Amino acid sequence: MTNADGQVMGADAPIDDCDVRNLSAVRELYDQIDPIPDGLTERVRFAMALEHMDAEVARLVENSALASVRSTLQTAEQARTIIFESSALTVMVSVSQVNDDVVRVDGWLSPEGEYRVELRTPDAQHRTVADPMGRFVVHELPRGIFRMVIRAPEGKTGKGETPVVITPSVVLD
Amino acid sequence: MNPLDEYLDPPEAKRYADALRGAREGDPHALDELVDELSPMLWRVARRQGLDRSAAEDVVQSTWLTLMHKLSEIDKPAALPSWLATTARREAWRVSRRGHQEQPADHQEWDAFVADQVDLGEDVIERMGLAPRYKTLWNVVKQLPPKCRGLIQVIAYTDRPDYSKVAEALKMPRGSIGPNRGRCLAKLRELLHSNPEWN
Numbered sequence: 581m582t583n584a585d586g587q588v589m590g591a592d593a594p595i596d597d598c599d600v601r602n603l604s605a606v607r608e609l610y611d612q613i614d615p616i617p618d619g620l621t622e623r624v625r626f627a628m629a630l631e632h633m634d635a636e637v638a639r640l641v642e643n644s645a646l647a648s649v650r651s652t653l654q655t656a657e658q659a660r661t662i663i664f665e666s667s668a669l670t671v672m673v674s675v676s677q678v679n680d681d682v683v684r685v686d687g688w689l690s691p692e693g694e695y696r697v698e699l700r701t702p703d704a705q706h707r708t709v710a711d712p713m714g715r716f717v718v719h720e721l722p723r724g725i726f727r728m729v730i731r732a733p734e735g736k737t738g739k740g741e742t743p744v745v746i747t748p749s750v751v752l753d
Numbered sequence: 754m755n756p757l758d759e760y761l762d763p764p765e766a767k768r769y770a771d772a773l774r775g776a777r778e779g780d781p782h783a784l785d786e787l788v789d790e791l792s793p794m795l796w797r798v799a800r801r802q803g804l805d806r807s808a809a810e811d812v813v814q815s816t817w818l819t820l821m822h823k824l825s826e827i828d829k830p831a832a833l834p835s836w837l838a839t840t841a842r843r844e845a846w847r848v849s850r851r852g853h854q855e856q857p858a859d860h861q862e863w864d865a866f867v868a869d870q871v872d873l874g875e876d877v878i879e880r881m882g883l884a885p886r887y888k889t890l891w892n893v894v895k896q897l898p899p900k901c902r903g904l905i906q907v908i909a910y911t912d913r914p915d916y917s918k919v920a921e922a923l924k925m926p927r928g929s930i931g932p933n934r935g936r937c938l939a940k941l942r943e944l945l946h947s948n949p950e951w952n
Contacts, residue, residue, distance in 0.1 A: 591939040595913070595930070599938050602945060606894065606909040609887050616796040617810055621789050624817050628788070629781040631821040 623725070626702045630727060630746050638664035638671060638747045666745045669695075669730060675752060682720050683752060689714035689730065695744075696731040725751045765914060770830035777824045788817060791834060794910035795841045798923070801903040802845040812848055816841040834911065835918035842923060889950040896944055900925065901937035908938075 642663040659676040673687045689695050692714035699706040699718050702725060710716040728747040775783025795816055799809035819840050820827075827836060894902055904925050911919045920929035929935050934942070945951045 588936045588939040588943065590934060590942065591936045592933050593939075594932060595916075595934050595938065599934055599942060600913065602938070602941055603905070603909040605886075605890055606905055606941075609890050609894065610797065610906055610909065612887055613891070614800060616793050616813075617806060620796070620810055620813060621792045624788050624792060624814050625782070625785050627814060628784060628817055628821055631818055 622702050626700075626725065626727075627749065630700070630729065635729070635744065635746045636666045636668065638666040638669070638745050640748055641665045662750060664728075664745075664747045669745050671728065671730065671745070671747060673728075675750075677723070678720065681723055683723050685718045685721055685726075687716045687718075687728075689716070694733040696734070698729040698731075699726050700729060701726050723752050725749050765912065766831035769833045773824060773827055773830055773833070776821070784817075784820075787833070791837055792817075794834065794907060794919070795837055797907045797910050798838050798841040799845045801906055802842070802849055804845055804849055808848050809845070812841055812844045815844055819844070832918060834915040835922040838907070838919045838922040886951075889948060890945075893941070893944045893948055893951070897937065897940060901940055904930070904937050905941055 640662070642661065644661040659674050661672065661674050663673075664671040670690045671687065672690075673685055676684050676686075678684050685699060687697065687710070689697075689710050692712065693710065694712055695710045695714065695716075697708050697710055697716050699708075699721055701722055703722070706718050706721060708716050708718060727749045728745075730745045730747075732744050769787070772783050772787050792813055795813045796809060799812040800806075804812060816837055820837065827833060894905070897905060904920060904923060907919060907923060908916055908930055917929060917931035920926070920931070920935075925937075930938050
């Protein structure tokens, strides 16, 4: 119903419980026909957790399997090499598939040194320390998405826990 | 004093303030709860702008990352939902200019169902399990003018104290949903009331 001025009747009345019920039915409708994608909020939280760190974000410079970071690992032989660069550090990782759910990550850091390396997945953090040649390995990492946080070797930084480099997310799906 | 202030829910405002302060102080999980709560609203902001699902997903993510970079700019924690809605609307507009609109129109499958043209995927039919009431509602929602439909679907995912500010953020100040029903909510109510299948 509209009145002579083209106003919808009742538009000036206060919102009441009936309006709130109508809106909640609309919400249920859209939950059915166009739900927010599974895992979106988890991915957002994962991206945010590293975003505020006072660190340099390394650039992806090479991903040997495909031009895109989103790619598929199909066989154990099909190791993939990914290279990140930052002003302080170059990070090369080779990712190989252990089984359907697990990958192995071998890494090399340059310049060499005993960096503290963290591989973060949405559910967990895997910490390790590179050897004096800058090599590290994480034998079992859940397949999916991960980012790396690389901190300077113990005692080589005045600021203790300041992360030196974080990488963008790598998706292995 | 802004007459709308009385509609702001102080505990909510304090919760937003605490979360934002935590994030500024470096707690990486300070905003987790709000991400779960407010992302569905941002999803609708992006989708109402006609973005496909993948582009809409990027908009939701970049909206939150923008917040991380602008934490110090949020001087009124109570305005967080509308700040996020504004940011998502701008981002969605920017992305839509690069051509990520869904083709053809949104809700194609549902429309086909409603029009009794079959050929629906299994997953859609499964969703229909609880359909009759939603089918009626969808028919009603489709009768709303497009701007109203856009507003209603976002407001439906917004907490009541934030209705008017979020409506403003969507650039719908005229006849928007403040303490009063406004044109769109009144229209929805009228259509539902006059629909025998709904009552």
